[in-house]
Amino acid sequence: MEESYKDRTSLVKGAKDIAKEVKRQAVKKVNKAVDKAQDGYTQRSYSRFQDEEDDEDDDYYVRGGNYGVEANDDEGSSEATEGHDEDDEIYEGEYQGIPNMSQGKDGMVALGQPMRDEYKDRHELETERKADEEELAQQYELIIQECGHGRFQWALFFVLGMALMADGVEVFVVGFVLPSAETDMCIPNSGSGWLGSIVYLGMMVGAFFWGGLADKVGRRQSLLICMSVNGFFAFLSSFVQGYGFFLFCRLFSGFGIGGAVPTVFSYFSEVLAREKRGEHLSWLCMFWMIGGIYASAMAWAIIPHYGWSFSMGSAYQFHSWRVFVIVCALPCVSSVVALTFMPESPRFLLEVGKHDEAWMILKQIHDTNMRARGQPEKVFTVNRIKTPKQIDELIEIESDTGTWYRRCFVRIRTELYAIWLTFMRCFNYPVKDNTIKLTAVWFTLSFGYYGLSVWFPDVIKHLQSDAYASQVKHFVNEEVSHFVFNFTLENQIHTNGEFINDRFMMMKFKSVTFEDSLFKNCLFEDITSMNTYFRNCTFVNTTFYNTDLEQYKFIDSDFINCTFFHVRTGCQISFDDDYSAYWIYFVNFLGTLAVLPGNIVSALLMDRIGRLTMLGGSMVLSGISCFFLWFGTSESMMIGMLCLYNGLTISAWNSLDVITVELYPTDRRATGFGFLNALCKAAAVLGNLIFGSLVGITKAIPILLASTVLVCGGLVGLRLPDTRTQVLM
Numbered sequence: 001m002e003e004s005y006k007d008r009t010s011l012v013k014g015a016k017d018i019a020k021e022v023k024r025q026a027v028k029k030v031n032k033a034v035d036k037a038q039d040g041y042t043q044r045s046y047s048r049f050q051d052e053e054d055d056e057d058d059d060y061y062v063r064g065g066n067y068g069v070e071a072n073d074d075e076g077s078s079e080a081t082e083g084h085d086e087d088d089e090i091y092e093g094e095y096q097g098i099p100n101m102s103q104g105k106d107g108m109v110a111l112g113q114p115m116r117d118e119y120k121d122r123h124e125l126e127t128e129r130k131a132d133e134e135e136l137a138q139q140y141e142l143i144i145q146e147c148g149h150g151r152f153q154w155a156l157f158f159v160l161g162m163a164l165m166a167d168g169v170e171v172f173v174v175g176f177v178l179p180s181a182e183t184d185m186c187i188p189n190s191g192s193g194w195l196g197s198i199v200y201l202g203m204m205v206g207a208f209f210w211g212g213l214a215d216k217v218g219r220r221q222s223l224l225i226c227m228s229v230n231g232f233f234a235f236l237s238s239f240v241q242g243y244g245f246f247l248f249c250r251l252f253s254g255f256g257i258g259g260a261v262p263t264v265f266s267y268f269s270e271v272l273a274r275e276k277r278g279e280h281l282s283w284l285c286m287f288w289m290i291g292g293i294y295a296s297a298m299a300w301a302i303i304p305h306y307g308w309s310f311s312m313g314s315a316y317q318f319h320s321w322r323v324f325v326i327v328c329a330l331p332c333v334s335s336v337v338a339l340t341f342m343p344e345s346p347r348f349l350l351e352v353g354k355h356d357e358a359w360m361i362l363k364q365i366h367d368t369n370m371r372a373r374g375q376p377e378k379v380f381t382v383n384r385i386k387t388p389k390q391i392d393e394l395i396e397i398e399s400d401t402g403t404w405y406r407r408c409f410v411r412i413r414t415e416l417y418a419i420w421l422t423f424m425r426c427f428n429y430p431v432k433d434n435t436i437k438l439t440a441v442w443f444t445l446s447f448g449y450y451g452l453s454v455w456f457p458d459v460i461k462h463l464q465s466d467a468y469a470s471q472v473k474h475f476v477n478e479e480v481s482h483f484v485f486n487f488t489l490e491n492q493i494h495t496n497g498e499f500i501n502d503r504f505m506m507m508k509f510k511s512v513t514f515e516d517s518l519f520k521n522c523l524f525e526d527i528t529s530m531n532t533y534f535r536n537c538t539f540v541n542t543t544f545y546n547t548d549l550e551q552y553k554f555i556d557s558d559f560i561n562c563t564f565f566h567v568r569t570g571c572q573i574s575f576d577d578d579y580s581a582y583w584i585y586f587v588n589f590l591g592t593l594a595v596l597p598g599n600i601v602s603a604l605l606m607d608r609i610g611r612l613t614m615l616g617g618s619m620v621l622s623g624i625s626c627f628f629l630w631f632g633t634s635e636s637m638m639i640g641m642l643c644l645y646n647g648l649t650i651s652a653w654n655s656l657d658v659i660t661v662e663l664y665p666t667d668r669r670a671t672g673f674g675f676l677n678a679l680c681k682a683a684a685v686l687g688n689l690i691f692g693s694l695v696g697i698t699k700a701i702p703i704l705l706a707s708t709v710l711v712c713g714g715l716v717g718l719r720l721p722d723t724r725t726q727v728l729m
Helices: 002-037 039-053 105-110 122-147 151-184 194-217 219-237 243-257 260-269 274-302 320-328 330-339 346-351 355-372 404-425 432-470 579-593 595-609 611-631 635-663 666-692 700-717
Strands: 310-312 316-318 473-476 479-481 489-495 498-500 503-515 518-520 523-530 533-535 538-540 543-547 558-560 563-565
Touching: 122 346, 122 355, 151 194, 151 219, 151 243, 151 260, 151 274, 151 320, 151 330, 151 355, 151 579, 194 219, 194 243, 194 260, 194 404, 194 666, 219 243, 219 260, 219 320, 219 330, 260 274, 260 635, 260 666, 274 320, 274 579, 274 595, 274 635, 320 330, 346 355, 346 666, 404 666, 432 611, 432 635, 432 666, 432 700, 579 595, 579 635, 595 611, 595 635, 611 635, 611 700, 635 666, 635 700, 666 700
Parallel strands: 473 489, 479 498, 489 503, 498 518, 503 523, 503 533, 518 538, 523 543, 538 558, 543 563
Antiparallel strands: 310 316
């Protein structure tokens, strides 16, 4: 009896061994078929068993099976069945959802086959994509941590820094070139404000367009195109002579550079780990300050020196301010050249489903950093990364029989519509509240900062003009005859004077006005004039040779037997001994340099005290500092207030840039940032108009207005969610 029981036990055991081997061979065949037919679903099936057998402390084997290693065909079983008990019901548990190729559609549904995408509605697809994106966000953070922070990030840091530097240069170029360009091109006061406004208008449109395009074609591609547009039109603007064409070039130059800020911050944030993001994005902001310092130094060194200029007759003038425009385009050109050697953002590639390209770039980042650390043998262990479900958009394009320009038009219209749809998604749950709060903070900070930034220099120039006007010399009823004027006349008013047989030779008139005066038998030769006018004067037997005294400088004047030879057309400007020109550049240089301490402090404390504390605290302190303007009664005191104000607001700008890129998901990050940056430029124009109209009138309104908007914006900023511990969604 006992022996028969043993024989039966041995028989049962042998049968179980045979069944086990059959099952293992069947599993091996099924795995091969599934890998070909439905790789994504198989990965999820594999991961459930891999999670059970892998060590819980292994950070790279996360739920979803994206880091799983493929099964080894040489072994007798797949990874999905290794480590399971012999009595596990593999076919009933593990492989319920695997389709049998010999079965029909009903059979596959009975086995738990998931519904195909074409049978799902859009809401279900978007729900699945959202879940995939959340899973990818966690996995991507682990991958970036494995890649480390090193040579690759620093190389990209300097490349993107050059693009951000070009943006800072563009803003300052407007203020430095404005007086020289408008005077050189003889622009009347009625059109003198167009240059500053047209550049900001271009930057406003460009920020929205290029930001949206960066979410469609990629960060690198969008940045390359927009910087190329900026460099081309900036270079072209230095050669054009007409004011209208010059405005056109600066408009498109601003349009191109408008995409720099939203694209640069989106690009760089996607290759930084969570613990490095706040600090290194703040360091990146320093390049904007460097751009301002570069523009101020170049303006100081180039514009006042007219020995650098040349002319081709009276029709073509190339003055030193045009040389300055070319020099200011160098950071843009450098960034374009360097960007050609940098890869696309791997986070963007994963978002659009380009897994293999993203994996190659991440491996490049890992290997570059490991070689720089002296660890070239360290292997990139990631095999598969989660990619969100791609939802196809049905786009109707003209057929092949349509004309090429019609197809281009439809394509452009489709892309613009796609950008608009992405922008509208910034107002969908769950980012709607954040967008509204960020809109308030961006607008208030830009309105207060740019408004006062324009108001400060205008107040200083107003103080200078008042002091200059108080020193004007008046000459009444003077009679001068047989005298040779060969020296500079400056800041004078001559009334009811008589000049008989006088010679004005090789001299300059600077801010000189002649009223109700008589010039008889006089000679004007080699004359250069600035702000010089003849009102209600009479000229008798007078000769003008090689002067710039054009008709508009003679107001209600009479000419009797007078001749004009070689009249120089165009506005003649000179900076010889012009202290105010150097002074303006020096003031901007100091104001820009004053933000250096704020940049350093914000970079060091961004991840320690948090983005919200720095944003709200900086804006509130900036609003309070505005009240010190009551004591600004001299140029030196106003410069001191300007430096204090700039030093306090820079921390708010840095923290706001960091918060913005961290609050938006990848598929809307550049679009949302671009919209807010466009709003920033609109607020800057509005602030320039309002604060500029109050110069010389009152101090109370600018102080109260700036303080109110900055404090209110800071309080709204404190209501934003804290992103210091969040992964990049």
